[in-house]
Amino acid sequence: xxxxxxxxxxxxxxxxxxxxxxxxxxxxxxxxxxxxxxxxxxxxxxxxxxxxxxxxxxxxxxxxxxxxxxxxxxxxxxxxxxxxxxxxxxxxxxxxxxxxxxxxxxxxxxxxxxxxxxxxxxxxxxxxxxxxxxxxxxxxxxxxxxxxxxxxxxxxxxxxxxxxxxxxxxxxxxxxxxxxxxxxxxxxxxxxxxxxxxxxxxxxxxxxxxxxxxxxxxxxxxxxxxxxxxxxxxxxxxxxxxxxxxxxxxxxxxxxxxxxxxxxxxxxxxxxxxxxxxxxxxxxxxxxxxxxxxxxxxxxxxxxxxxxxxxxxxxxxx
Amino acid sequence: xxxxxxxxxxxxxxxxxxxxxxxxxxxxxxxxxxxxxxxxxxxxxxxxxxxxxxxxxxxxxxxxxxxxxxxxxxxxxxxxxxxxxxxxxxxxxxxxxxxxxxxxxxxxxxxxxxxxxxxxxxxxxxxxxxxxxxxxxxxxxxxxxxxxxxxxxxxxxxxxxxxxxxxxxxxxxxxxxxxxxxxxxxxxxxxxxxxxxxxxxxxxxxxxxxxxxxxxxxxxxxxxxxxxxxxxxxxxxxxxxxxxxxxxxxxxxxxxxxxxxxxxxxxxxxxxxxxxxxxxxxxxxxxx
Numbered sequence: 001x002x003x004x005x006x007x008x009x010x011x012x013x014x015x016x017x018x019x020x021x022x023x024x025x026x027x028x029x030x031x032x033x034x035x036x037x038x039x040x041x042x043x044x045x046x047x048x049x050x051x052x053x054x055x056x057x058x059x060x061x062x063x064x065x066x067x068x069x070x071x072x073x074x075x076x077x078x079x080x081x082x083x084x085x086x087x088x089x090x091x092x093x094x095x096x097x098x099x100x101x102x103x104x105x106x107x108x109x110x111x112x113x114x115x116x117x118x119x120x121x122x123x124x125x126x127x128x129x130x131x132x133x134x135x136x137x138x139x140x141x142x143x144x145x146x147x148x149x150x151x152x153x154x155x156x157x158x159x160x161x162x163x164x165x166x167x168x169x170x171x172x173x174x175x176x177x178x179x180x181x182x183x184x185x186x187x188x189x190x191x192x193x194x195x196x197x198x199x200x201x202x203x204x205x206x207x208x209x210x211x212x213x214x215x216x217x218x219x220x221x222x223x224x225x226x227x228x229x230x231x232x233x234x235x236x237x238x239x240x241x242x243x244x245x246x247x248x249x250x251x252x253x254x255x256x257x258x259x260x261x262x263x264x265x266x267x268x269x270x271x272x273x274x275x276x277x278x279x280x281x282x283x284x285x286x287x288x289x290x291x292x293x294x295x296x297x298x299x300x301x302x303x304x305x306x307x308x309x310x311x312x313x314x315x316x317x318x
Numbered sequence: 319x320x321x322x323x324x325x326x327x328x329x330x331x332x333x334x335x336x337x338x339x340x341x342x343x344x345x346x347x348x349x350x351x352x353x354x355x356x357x358x359x360x361x362x363x364x365x366x367x368x369x370x371x372x373x374x375x376x377x378x379x380x381x382x383x384x385x386x387x388x389x390x391x392x393x394x395x396x397x398x399x400x401x402x403x404x405x406x407x408x409x410x411x412x413x414x415x416x417x418x419x420x421x422x423x424x425x426x427x428x429x430x431x432x433x434x435x436x437x438x439x440x441x442x443x444x445x446x447x448x449x450x451x452x453x454x455x456x457x458x459x460x461x462x463x464x465x466x467x468x469x470x471x472x473x474x475x476x477x478x479x480x481x482x483x484x485x486x487x488x489x490x491x492x493x494x495x496x497x498x499x500x501x502x503x504x505x506x507x508x509x510x511x512x513x514x515x516x517x518x519x520x521x522x523x524x525x526x527x528x529x530x531x532x533x534x535x536x537x538x539x540x541x542x543x544x545x546x547x548x549x550x551x552x553x554x555x556x557x558x559x560x561x562x563x564x565x566x567x568x569x570x571x572x573x574x575x576x577x578x579x580x581x582x583x584x585x586x587x588x589x590x591x592x593x594x595x596x597x598x599x600x601x602x603x604x605x606x
Contacts, residue, residue: 026426034508035429042483044418049454050442051474056453065456100513121336124580132337134592136344141588143537145556146577147565152349153354153570161350164367195343203506227329249444257447259539264558275448282452295449302446 004204008279060292083293092272095303100273103190104254110184110194112246114237115201120231123209133206140199148263151192155179185269193254201246208242248309255302276299351581355380355574359568362571380575388550393562393572395579402554404537405467409474413482414524415516416475421486422512426498440482447477447540455544465549473541478531485530488524490516526594533584555580 003136025033062079079088088092122133139147157175178188212235220230230280256277261267274294281291353371354362355442361368361375362411386392454473455464463469493516501515517524553561559576561570 010385011569024405031427031595032429035423035432037353037429038419038423038427039429039432039435041416042479045416045440045472045476046442046479049472050450053450053457054445056456057449060452060456117336118340121333121340130592132341136340137346137588137592138344138585139534141584142348142582142585143556144559145537145539146581147558148575149577150351152563153574156345159362159366161367161369161568181456182337224322224324228325247491252444256444258448263539273447278448278452279540282455286541288452288456292452295446295452298446 008267013231015262029301057292059296060288061296062293063289064185065288065292066286077287080262083289085296087290087293087297092277095270096277098275099186100255100269102186103193103257103271103273104251106187107189107193107197108247108250110190111197111250112201112243114194115175115200115205115246116243118198118202119205119209120235123206125258136198136202144196144259145263147196148192148260151264152179155188180269182270184226185271186263189271193257194258196260197250197254201250203241205244208239212238248306249307252302255305274301292293319434327370329557348581348585351574351577354571355578357571359569359571360434360465380569382578383572383577384579392575393558393568395558395576396552397551398553398555398558399579401467401552402536402556405470405554406473406532408467408471409535412471413478414528415473416588417482417486417527419512420479420514421483422490424483425487425490426495430544432530439483443480443484451540451544458545459598463553466545467552470541470545470554473545474531474535477538477541477554478534482527482531485527486520486523489520493519504566522594524590529587529591533587534583 061083062081064080064082088094118136122129122136155178157163157177160175162178163172163175167175176184178184216238217230218233220234225233256275257273257280261271261273262279264278265271266275267280275298278291278294278298281287281294324561330556353369356369356376358375358377358379361465382392384393386394387396388394393502405514416580423429424432449513458464458469497519498511501511506514538554539555539556539560543560546552546554546557547561550558554575559580562576
C-alpha cells in the first residue's frame with residue numbers, strides 16, 4: 001500500500017526538473033492510485049469473506065462432500081450433478097420453496113402496509129412525537145433472540161399472556177398453541193415478520209413523506225380534495241417508487257431470512273423455509289454437498305424472482 | 319357536514335387511536351419481558367395474566383442467577399456479556415478502520431472500477447448469508463477457527479462493511495470539495511486532508527455507523543450459532559440465551575432476565591442516539 005500512496009504535500013510542478021527516467025504521475029493517475037489503495041482493504045475483506053465463499057458454495061454444490069470426508073476433498077474434486085438432483089427430488093423440497101414464498105410475500109406486504117400506516121400517522125408534529133417514533137423502531141433494533149423469545153413466551157399455551165387473556169376475554173375454548181400447530185404457525189411467523197420489520201419501511205416512507213412539498217397538498221385542498229382523496233391522488237403517487245423499492249428489498253431479505261423462523265419454530269409445523277433447511281443439512285446431517293446445492297437453488301430462485309420483479313416494476317424502481 | 323369535514327374529524331380520532339395501538343404493539347413485548355424478569359416463576363405459573371408486579375413478589379434473584387458463573391450455580395451470562403462486548407467492539411473498530419478509507423475513495427476519488435464497487439456492495443448486502451455460511455463453516459472447521467472469537471469478528475466485519483461504506487460514502491459526498499481543495503492548496507497531502515478535514519467533518523456519520531455496526535454484531539445469531547456452539551465459554555449473549563431457551567431446565571423468568579440483559583444495552587444506545595442513527599440510515603433515501 002505504501003508504494004501507491006502519494007507523498008504528502010507534493011505538487012506536480014515541483015517534480016518537473018531533471019529529465020526523469022520515468023514520467024512523473026499525472027494528478028489524475030495519482031488520484032486513481034490513491035483511490036485503489038484506499039479501497040483495497042474493503043475489497044480484500046469483501047472478496048475473502050464473501051466473494052470466495054460464494055464461488056466455493058457453487059463448487060461444493062457439485063461435489064460429494066460430507067463433514068467427515070472434508071479433509072480428503074480438494075477444491076477441485078470430481079464434479080457431479082448428484083446433489084442438485086437429490087435436492088430437487090427430496091420429499092419436502094417443493095413444500096419448503098412454497099412456504100418460503102408465502103412467508104416472504106406475507107412478511108413483505110405486512111411490513112410495508114404497517115410501515116405506511118405508521119408513517120402516515122406520525123407525519124405531522126404532535127407532543128411526544130420523537131418518543132413515539134423512537135418506540136416504533138424498537139422491534140427492529142432489538143436483538144432477534146430476545147424478541148423471538150418474548151413472542152414464544154407470550155404465545156405459550158400454558159403461561160403465555162395471549163392465551164390467558166384470550167380465554168378470559170375473547171372466550172377461547174382452549175389455549176391456542178400458535179407456534180406448534182400447522183394451522184397457525186406460518187401465519188404467526190408472518191405476523192412476527194411484519195411486526196419486526198415494519199420500522200424499516202416506516203423509516204424510508206417517513207423520510208419520503210417529509211420530502212413531499214407542502215404546496216402540493218395545499219393546492220389539492222383548495223381544489224376541494226378530502227383527506228382520503230389527497231392521500232390517494234397526491235401522496236400515494238409520490239410514495240410509489242419508495243414502496244416499489246421497499247418491495248424488492250424486503251422480499252429479498254425475507255427470502256434469505258434464517259434467524260426468525262429458526263428461533264420461533266425451528267422450522268416445524270409447516271414453517272420450514274429454505275435457509276432453515278440448508279442449516280439442517282449442514283449441521284444435523286453434515287451433508288455439505290446437499291446443503292450447498294440447496295443454497296445455490298435458493299440463490300437462483302431468488303435471482304429469478306428479482307429479475308421478474310424488475311421486469312415489471314423496473315422503471316418505477318429506477 | 320360535508321364529506322371533507324367528516325373525514326377530517328374522523329381521521330383525527332382514527333389517527334390518535336392508531337398511534338396508541340402502534341405504541342402498545344411495539345412497546346408491550348418489551349414491557350412484558352421486564353415484568354416477567356422480576357417475578358418469581360411460581361407466581362407466574364399461578365397467575366400468567368398479571369401485568370403489574372406486586373411489591374411483595376418483586377425479585378432480582380432471577381438476575382443473580384442468570385449472571386452468576388455456571389460454577390456457582392448460575393447461567394454464566396457475565397462471560398457471555400464479555401464475549402459479546404469483545405466481539406462487537408472489535409468488529410466495530412475494525413470495520414471503521416477498513417470502511418472509512420474505502421468510503422472516502424468511493425466518494426471522492428476517480429479510480430478504475432469505482433462505479434462497479436457500488437454495485438458489488440449492493441449485491442453482497444442482499445446475498446443470502448446462509449450461502450456464505452456453508453464454505454465459511456468448512457474453512458473455519460479446517461483452519462481450526464471454529465470456536466474462535468476472532469473468526470467471528472472477521473465474519474461480522476464483512477457483514478457490516480457494505481452498509482458502513484454506503485452510509486459513510488453518502489456523508490462524504492455532502493462535504494464540500496472546496497474545503498478539501500483549500501487544504502490541498504495549503505500544502506496538505508491526501509492523507510493529511512482526510513485526517514484533518516474530512517474525518518472531523520464526518521464525525522456524526524462515523525458515530526452513526528459505529529453504533530450500527532455495534533448493534534449488528536451484538537445482535538447477530540446465525541454465525542455465532544455455526545461457529546461457537548461447541549464452546550460454552552465462548553458463547554455470545556444471543557447464542558447463550560437461545561440455547562438455554564431450548565431446554566426446559568432453566569425457568570422462563572430467569573431467561574427473561576437474560577433477555578433484558580441482552581436487550582438493555584441496545585435500547586440504551588438506541589435511545590441515546592436515535593436521531594443520529596435514523597438520519598444516518600435514511601440519508602440516502604430521499605434520492606430514491
